[in-house]
Amino acid sequence: MQRRLLITGGAGFIGSNFVHHWCETYPSDRVVVLDALTYAGNRATLNDLDSHDNFRFVQGDICDRPMVDQLLAEEQINTVAHFAAESHVDRSILGPDAFIRTNVVGTFTLLEAFRHHWTGRGQLESDRFLHVSTDEVYGSLEADDPAFSETTPYAPNSPYSASKAGSDHLARAYFHTYGMPTLVTNCSNNYGPYHFPEKLIPLMCINILLGKPLPVYGDGQNIRDWLYVKDHCTALDVVIHKGQTGETYNVGGNNEVKNIDLVHMLCDLMDDLAPNLPVRPSRQLITFVKDRAGHDRRYAIDANKIKTQLGWTPSVTVDEGLRQTIEWFLSHEEWWQPLLSEDYQAYYQKVYA
Ligand code: NAD
Ligand code: DAU
Numbered sequence: 001m002q003r004r005l006l007i008t009g010g011a012g013f014i015g016s017n018f019v020h021h022w023c024e025t026y027p028s029d030r031v032v033v034l035d036a037l038t039y040a041g042n043r044a045t046l047n048d049l050d051s052h053d054n055f056r057f058v059q060g061d062i063c064d065r066p067m068v069d070q071l072l073a074e075e076q077i078n079t080v081a082h083f084a085a086e087s088h089v090d091r092s093i094l095g096p097d098a099f100i101r102t103n104v105v106g107t108f109t110l111l112e113a114f115r116h117h118w119t120g121r122g123q124l125e126s127d128r129f130l131h132v133s134t135d136e137v138y139g140s141l142e143a144d145d146p147a148f149s150e151t152t153p154y155a156p157n158s159p160y161s162a163s164k165a166g167s168d169h170l171a172r173a174y175f176h177t178y179g180m181p182t183l184v185t186n187c188s189n190n191y192g193p194y195h196f197p198e199k200l201i202p203l204m205c206i207n208i209l210l211g212k213p214l215p216v217y218g219d220g221q222n223i224r225d226w227l228y229v230k231d232h233c234t235a236l237d238v239v240i241h242k243g244q245t246g247e248t249y250n251v252g253g254n255n256e257v258k259n260i261d262l263v264h265m266l267c268d269l270m271d272d273l274a275p276n277l278p279v280r281p282s283r284q285l286i287t288f289v290k291d292r293a294g295h296d297r298r299y300a301i302d303a304n305k306i307k308t309q310l311g312w313t314p315s316v317t318v319d320e321g322l323r324q325t326i327e328w329f330l331s332h333e334e335w336w337q338p339l340l341s342e343d344y345q346a347y348y349q350k351v352y353a
Helices: 013-025 043-049 065-074 089-094 097-120 159-178 200-210 229-242 259-273 304-310 318-331 333-339 342-352
Strands: 004-008 030-035 055-059 079-082 128-134 182-187 189-191 214-217 223-228 248-251 256-258 286-289
Touching: 004 013, 013 030, 013 043, 013 229, 030 043, 030 065, 043 055, 065 097, 079 097, 079 229, 089 097, 089 159, 089 342, 097 128, 097 159, 128 159, 128 229, 159 182, 182 229, 189 229, 189 318, 200 214, 200 259, 200 318, 214 259, 223 229, 223 259, 223 318, 229 248, 229 304, 248 304, 256 259, 259 286, 259 318, 318 333
Parallel strands: 004 030, 004 079, 030 055, 079 128, 128 182, 182 248, 189 223, 214 286
Antiparallel strands: 223 256
8 A cells, every 4th residue: 555644843853864764665655744844853854855756845833733634635644653843851941832832732733633634534444643752751760770661651850751751642542542543652862864963962973073072961871772763764664564553662772871981982983083173082072061950860772562573673783873973974064064053052052051
């Protein structure tokens, strides 16, 4: 069957990687991207797809119900892959409003619109609504705790993770109450091409290139489980095609790394790969700064369910993935340089001054 996808947030980091993955893997499927182009969305990331027959980009807000209704109907959408969100924890601490609006109200708007559309289509069993979420909904682990599984109770700690938790519950409820074919994925930290500069890995790479301080929060001992973004895309592909509706799947990289160790790896790789660094060795730039409020100590994902039930495992090691990511940032300065705008500098001042 031809999948006709509505991909929300497709101009952001993971969404754009997923759009490229889908258009390359399934060229005869229809791909419609809906993205509001907030500070985190970048139309240029999708420019190469404008010549693709089955690709369409629509600038719009997921909270705009009449527009979403019209798009679902006119494109005869049978699959929603919902990435659109406010995604940065530090911004949610500075101003949570947009997080509640987009992540909770926006997800609710999409679910409601799709429920009416799906009902009008005769509640087809092959339709899908994939809600892309995060491991942060499970809260924070101590050093010896077992990794998050799908049955770990929710305990979100930031306005961002609380808003994602709310949207996960809505997606689950739409299956339970209406039988709507929803699926939820909870994934660990992604990295790779098209990652917005505010997040740890691109921020460190760009600051090394500019000879700026590398701000490590607190004692640098917080742990994240890193997954190369292209592996996340293959996991979502498998969940759409083979996942059991109403189910949740955890997605992770089996790559738990302390922040300070990750920053050391990035510094050493940059020293190796970048020819003209203003400061070398880059480790000299590391600066410990005030900790993030409510900073979660450790995330780790138990991805056994998606492995045993759907046959997915990550394929890229953190060493390979970081090298590829650095090479991408080194050869795509025209992509990231314009993102260091006045607005971005103002945000940077607020967080790091
Ligand atoms: P991102 O911030 O890079 O991109 C978000 C995109 O959503 C942007 O293109 C933005 O313009 C768009 N958007 C925001 N508000 C919108 C609205 N109201 N209407 C339409 N579009 C809107 O985010 P990302 O890192 O690519 O994350 C994508 C999804 O994956 C999010 O739901 C996030 O919670 C989840 N996730 C992210 C990670 C990660 O490590 N980045 C890990 C697990 C899950
Ligand atoms: O776990 C999945 C989540 O990963 C996603 O849901 C979020 O959308 C995504 O932003 C990411 O959240 P984190 O807060 O873990 O990612 P971030 O890159 O902001 O930070 C990673 C770690 O690095 C975290 O412990 C905070 C720390 N950090 C971050 C920045 C930006 C620093 O020490 N210094 C920094 O300047």
